[in-house]
Amino acid sequence: MKYETLNQLIRKGKSQLAKGPIALIFVEDDVEIDSTIRHHIDLGFPKVVVFMPESFALAEDLAEQCLRVPMENARGENMRDAVNAVSEAANDQWIYYCFNSEYLFFPFCETRTVGEMMTFQTEERRDAMLTYVIDLYAGDLDASPNAVSLEGALLDRSGYYALARTDSDNHNHPKERQLNFFGGLRWRYEEHIPADKRKIDRISMFRAKPELKLGEDFTFTDEEYNTYACPWHNNLTAAVCSFRSAKALKSNPGSTFEVGDFRWHNSVTFDWHSRQLLDLGLMEPGQWF
Structure with missing residues (x-):
């Protein structure tokens, strides 16, 4: 599922964040995006949220299994703001965060x-x-x-x-x-x-x-x-x-x-x-x- 912004995910997709643990994957470049997502899905995360540029491709089966939010610069303050925003919305749930090509x-x-x-x-x-x-x-x-x-x-x-x-x-x-x-x-x-x-x-x-x-x-x-x-x-x-x-x-x-x-x-x-x-x-x- 794809959301237009992080705010839309938090506002309209709050039910998606009601059950954890939740994996947040921040995509900095186009290296090993699919393998990173598959690895964490295989670990048993019920919800995987992927923050990535619109221009980056995502395998069709993964697009159906994860929540995608556009983010052109998925590092630094942008990344921390996203983690903190999801944390506020997903109170009492376990959250994990990483970058692409991390396992x-x-x-x-x-x-x-x-x-x-x-x-x-x-x-x-x-x-x-x-x-x-x-x-x-x-x-x-x-x-x-x-x-x-x-x-x-x-x-x-x-x-x-x-x-x-x-x-x-x-x-x-x-x-x-x-x-x-x-x-x-x-x-x-x-x-x-x-x-x-x-x-x-x-x-x-x-x-x-x-x-x-x-x-x-x-x-x-x-x-x-x-x-x-x-x-x-x-x-x-x-x-x-x-x-x-x-x-x-x-x-x-x-x-x-x-x-x-x-x-x-x-x-x-x-x-x-x-x-x-x-x-x-x-x-x-x-x-x-």
Whole structure:
């Protein structure tokens, strides 16, 4: 189904947002649009809303399964405004957001649905979920000059670390149960990445409530939403496997000629399976056995 504007979706399609979890996919370019949408439909999202330019094509079967909203620049403030608007309209529903050529993986996602995971999170009295954005990249840039290859995708098996997230309103003391995470291409090519864009943690899944706002750094105005675990035990985390950094590094004139090959000694083939991400410590099941 197609809506003319975001306001029309919220006004006339509010019933479409009455049942979650809801996936919001923001299309920045014409790379792997269909595969991104199919992946998230297969995870069990009852509603998938795609924000994309009118000029981009969408497979016929997907056009029937998702809600399409035109958006010429699906990033930055436009993207955040859309997430916040849907959050206001879909109060108490679980919402997930990502960009095209990004693929959500969570523990046991091959046999369990995203709805089952969100039910568990709710029972755990958690209203948000920390996800790590794990960089994917093509192993052969001659064959895939835009650095995107589903069949030949690689990821870094190590090089990830965390630093305390300080509170400027409290004498820069560390915030409770909050960390900034780093690694992947944003770490290896940090000279080409602005300092405020280098961290790889993102609160990609959250439970909507009034006046909740998503910020520029992918955290929320409610500080509890930004924590990696509750006070009493570890919680579920998930991974957003993303070609976004690789695409940017190869399309940006300032970095494209600096990158002849993303591969290094810690590159491994991506198996497109949650077991690999669990084994590498790139997400954890918490108490969800």
